[in-house]
Amino acid sequence: MANNQAATTYGHGKGIGATVGIALLGMGTVGAEVFRLINENANDFEQRIGGPVAVRGIAVSDTSKERPGVPAELLTTDAHALINRDDVDVVVEVIGGIDYPRELVLAALRAGKSVVTANKALVAAHADELAAAANAAGVDLFFEAAVAAAIPVVGMLRRSLAGDKIQRISGIVNGTTNFILDAMETTGASYEDALAEATRLGYAEADPTADVEGHDAASKAAILASLGFYTRVTFDDVHCEGISKITAEDIEAADRAGYSIKLLAICERLTAADGTESVNARVHPTLVPKDHPLASVNKSYNAIFVEAEAAGSLMFYGNGAGGNPTASAVLGDLVGASRNKVHGGRAPEDNTYAHLPIASFGEVETRYHIDMEVADRTGVLAAISNVFAEFGVSLRTVRQEDRGETARLIVVTHAARESVLADIVEHLSGLDDVHAVNSVIRLDN
Amino acid sequence: MANNQAATTYGHGKGIGATVGIALLGMGTVGAEVFRLINENANDFEQRIGGPVAVRGIAVSDTSKERPGVPAELLTTDAHALINRDDVDVVVEVIGGIDYPRELVLAALRAGKSVVTANKALVAAHADELAAAANAAGVDLFFEAAVAAAIPVVGMLRRSLAGDKIQRISGIVNGTTNFILDAMETTGASYEDALAEATRLGYAEADPTADVEGHDAASKAAILASLGFYTRVTFDDVHCEGISKITAEDIEAADRAGYSIKLLAICERLTAADGTESVNARVHPTLVPKDHPLASVNKSYNAIFVEAEAAGSLMFYGNGAGGNPTASAVLGDLVGASRNKVHGGRAPEDNTYAHLPIASFGEVETRYHIDMEVADRTGVLAAISNVFAEFGVSLRTVRQEDRGETARLIVVTHAARESVLADIVEHLSGLDDVHAVNSVIRLDN
Numbered sequence: 001m002a003n004n005q006a007a008t009t010y011g012h013g014k015g016i017g018a019t020v021g022i023a024l025l026g027m028g029t030v031g032a033e034v035f036r037l038i039n040e041n042a043n044d045f046e047q048r049i050g051g052p053v054a055v056r057g058i059a060v061s062d063t064s065k066e067r068p069g070v071p072a073e074l075l076t077t078d079a080h081a082l083i084n085r086d087d088v089d090v091v092v093e094v095i096g097g098i099d100y101p102r103e104l105v106l107a108a109l110r111a112g113k114s115v116v117t118a119n120k121a122l123v124a125a126h127a128d129e130l131a132a133a134a135n136a137a138g139v140d141l142f143f144e145a146a147v148a149a150a151i152p153v154v155g156m157l158r159r160s161l162a163g164d165k166i167q168r169i170s171g172i173v174n175g176t177t178n179f180i181l182d183a184m185e186t187t188g189a190s191y192e193d194a195l196a197e198a199t200r201l202g203y204a205e206a207d208p209t210a211d212v213e214g215h216d217a218a219s220k221a222a223i224l225a226s227l228g229f230y231t232r233v234t235f236d237d238v239h240c241e242g243i244s245k246i247t248a249e250d251i252e253a254a255d256r257a258g259y260s261i262k263l264l265a266i267c268e269r270l271t272a273a274d275g276t277e278s279v280n281a282r283v284h285p286t287l288v289p290k291d292h293p294l295a296s297v298n299k300s301y302n303a304i305f306v307e308a309e310a311a312g313s314l315m316f317y318g319n320g321a322g323g324n325p326t327a328s329a330v331l332g333d334l335v336g337a338s339r340n341k342v343h344g345g346r347a348p349e350d351n352t353y354a355h356l357p358i359a360s361f362g363e364v365e366t367r368y369h370i371d372m373e374v375a376d377r378t379g380v381l382a383a384i385s386n387v388f389a390e391f392g393v394s395l396r397t398v399r400q401e402d403r404g405e406t407a408r409l410i411v412v413t414h415a416a417r418e419s420v421l422a423d424i425v426e427h428l429s430g431l432d433d434v435h436a437v438n439s440v441i442r443l444d445n
Numbered sequence: 446m447a448n449n450q451a452a453t454t455y456g457h458g459k460g461i462g463a464t465v466g467i468a469l470l471g472m473g474t475v476g477a478e479v480f481r482l483i484n485e486n487a488n489d490f491e492q493r494i495g496g497p498v499a500v501r502g503i504a505v506s507d508t509s510k511e512r513p514g515v516p517a518e519l520l521t522t523d524a525h526a527l528i529n530r531d532d533v534d535v536v537v538e539v540i541g542g543i544d545y546p547r548e549l550v551l552a553a554l555r556a557g558k559s560v561v562t563a564n565k566a567l568v569a570a571h572a573d574e575l576a577a578a579a580n581a582a583g584v585d586l587f588f589e590a591a592v593a594a595a596i597p598v599v600g601m602l603r604r605s606l607a608g609d610k611i612q613r614i615s616g617i618v619n620g621t622t623n624f625i626l627d628a629m630e631t632t633g634a635s636y637e638d639a640l641a642e643a644t645r646l647g648y649a650e651a652d653p654t655a656d657v658e659g660h661d662a663a664s665k666a667a668i669l670a671s672l673g674f675y676t677r678v679t680f681d682d683v684h685c686e687g688i689s690k691i692t693a694e695d696i697e698a699a700d701r702a703g704y705s706i707k708l709l710a711i712c713e714r715l716t717a718a719d720g721t722e723s724v725n726a727r728v729h730p731t732l733v734p735k736d737h738p739l740a741s742v743n744k745s746y747n748a749i750f751v752e753a754e755a756a757g758s759l760m761f762y763g764n765g766a767g768g769n770p771t772a773s774a775v776l777g778d779l780v781g782a783s784r785n786k787v788h789g790g791r792a793p794e795d796n797t798y799a800h801l802p803i804a805s806f807g808e809v810e811t812r813y814h815i816d817m818e819v820a821d822r823t824g825v826l827a828a829i830s831n832v833f834a835e836f837g838v839s840l841r842t843v844r845q846e847d848r849g850e851t852a853r854l855i856v857v858t859h860a861a862r863e864s865v866l867a868d869i870v871e872h873l874s875g876l877d878d879v880h881a882v883n884s885v886i887r888l889d890n
Contacts, residue, residue: 120579152601152605205701290476309769310769310770312764313763331755
């Protein structure tokens with residue numbers, strides 16, 4: 001057998017007209033929208049699926065909480081019992097977190113229920129285990145909502161581009177950090193002030209770590225890379241730098257040079273001189289030319305570029321977060337999983353046949369925007385240029401601003417390896433005339 | 446039974462490892478790319494499908510033509526015999542035209558072969574007949590490549606947004622006309638000169654009628670509306686105006702007012718005061734504000750906006766034409782159809798359960814940019830304003846340019862019905878002081 005797919009053909013469905021039983025795990029913003037829309041559009045769901053859907057129960061942590069429009073008899077704290085009901089066919093997980101949802105999703109898959117989840121952290125951390133359980137049971141595991149909410153990038157990679165070869169996936173996949181960076185660029189605010197504003201408006205959570213340190217984007221990068229390169233990439237494989245060190249001065253320097261700073265997730269196929277392929281996934285603040293479409297993605301919007309061999313460049317843009325867009329993605333998956341329960345068949349399963357090695361971050365080549373505080377003295381530029389030359393990295397632009405005793409020197413390099421860049425920064429910092437390397441920000445190629 | 450879907454569950458597949466036989470109908474630009482990529486990426490296809498694909502034959506009109514890289518023994522002029530071979534499972538139609546491909550696609554579906562086609566004209570004209578044949582046989586009918594090549598809008602409407610309610614689909618879906626309009630805007634060229642340039646560069650065909658008169662875009666609008674609204678919309682239902690009457694003066698006037706002129710396909714759900722819904726699909730030159738993302742879609746690129754109730758606004762952008770992007774879409778469908786042949790199951794079939802009425806073009810509401818030649822005399826503006834007021838249409842802006850004896854008057858209205866606009870233009874033309882209504886161009890809302 002030439003592949004690692006489940007060694008079964010797919011069975012028959014329940015038959016046209018059969019009711020599909022749904023277990024809803026979680027009743028936060030997304031869960032409430034999912035429940036509301038299932039009821040509001042019941043006839044449409046029935047027509048699109050081939051049979052009606054019925055929510056059999058909703059697992060919550062507190063059944064006594066006021067939930068307008070939700071019949072009390074649907075609520076339960078016993079998620080396992082709900083999942084295992086004979087009349088439940090599809091389980092929708094919108095709880096969040098990792099350990100508890102993992103336990104529930106695995107229980108559901110093992111019980112032969114198809115699963116729809118919006119949980120990027122879970123999928124990015126435990127994809128192999130979840131895929132194995134789904135394959136063993138021959139059921140669907142869907143997670144369109146886990147990446148960029150209603151932007152259907154998961155489905156596109158899984159199906160629409162299944163006949164193509166993906167070279168690169170890059171984009172803005174975290175709305176919170178984009179809101180903060182956009183606010184800093186628009187108003188000149190400091191990082192701290194922009195974060196406070198994002199928190200006040202509900203764009204950032206009380207503990208913003210997962211967003212601002214890039215963890216959320218890294219989970220999404222892992223999922224996108226796994227799908228695009230048919231290779232398992234997990235959260236731990238993703239090099240991750242957040243935006244908490246970006247200063248108003250960085251934003252302003254970028255702006256003057258014609259760039260916006262965006263937190264990008266970048267998944268890349270690397271091809272060595274001998275043709276050997278590997279993949280890399282990373283998240284870091286990135287300078288994007290102001291005339292590039294990504295630069296004009298503002299507020300909490302998301303945008304994803306996909307570069308494929310035959311398709312060329314494709315861009316997808318939309319609302320990357322929020323209850324409604326996330327519910328849209330969950331419900332698209334719910335219709336798909338329910339259709340398969342009625343008609344038989346199964347969606348393309350998780351497939352990591354390519355097993356490409358993960359390239360370390362040091363092997364990645366990119367360009368750099370380096371901002372230094374240097375002594376304002378003859379010969380400084382020569383000394384600095386020498387460091388770059390020693391490491392075989394050529395400079396694209398050099399800009400110097402006098403500041404009395406010292407000068408600010410901003411250097412943009414041609415493409416160089418991350419490992420080389422690290423060495424260069426170390427050497428630059430060791431020069432007497434370099435008082436500080438203020439920031440190193442990468443440029444998107 | 447509450448729906449119009451095929452009354453069967455889906456059968457078992459051929460089993461993992463089984464070879465999927467392909468019949469390729471047509472060997473033009475797209476067909477040649479499809480064949481090349483099937484061979485080049487054979488291992489990837491096998492891994493993604495669950496079994497190898499083998500091209501059993503290629504139907505062409507002339508087997509003696511030189512075709513580098515294509516084994517002569519695969520070529521045949523007998524398409525029917527090829528389709529009916531026992532070892533053919535999936536038929537790929539990339540011939541073009543309507544009558545002959547229709548005959549072949551129907552023969553394939555009736556023989557139980559799944560079909561992948563890139564033929565927008567065929568699908569837009571005969572969708573009901575094709576869908577009925579596919580449903581009767583329980584096989585797949587895929588046509589992602591028929592709309593905007595590699596931009597996966599068909600799959601998105603069919604699957605990703607299956608749990609949402611689409612309100613509007615609009616966009617640039619014809620590369621030839623976009624190239625011509627972009628050239629006119631960029632260089633100030635006349636329509637005739639820009640068309641000649643497009644022909645010279647291969648963007649326009651020898652007979653450009655289907656593109657420049659909007660027929661190609663109208664086929665795509667029919668397909669998008671059918672998918673988005675679960676209602677059959679055919680080519681004949683689409684109001685269609687092309688770009689052949691757009692003058693350099695129109696482009697220049699639009700430019701000065703802050704607009705680009707784009708040929709848009711617009712599919713809209715209309716809701717009457719009593720809640721009754723209907724749908725409309727249309728293609729016409731449209732003024733797009735220069736800061737709108739559609740305005741910056743240049744050359745032969747395509748972009749499609751989808752507005753859905755829960756998802757909000759989504760935009761998809763990419764290469765809408767050409768051998769490679771079209772092949773990418775065909776191959777994505779080929780992998781999907783082949784997977785189903787191996788594993789069993791079937792993709793969501795054509796589903797027009799909503800059966801919404803088609804609203805006539807007269808019922809559509811939009812804003813208008815009206816360019817008139819008028820007498821340069823006191824009272825002219827009052828007379829013209831009266832006409833609009835009589836029909837209850839208010840004006841948004843009025844701009845007058847003196848030209849000696851006459852003046853040019855450019856009026857932008859608030860939203861009004863097409864039927865009312867037609868009456869207004871008739872009345873305006875009847876005024877003594879209006880020498881000519883030079884152009885009426887719609888504004889995108």
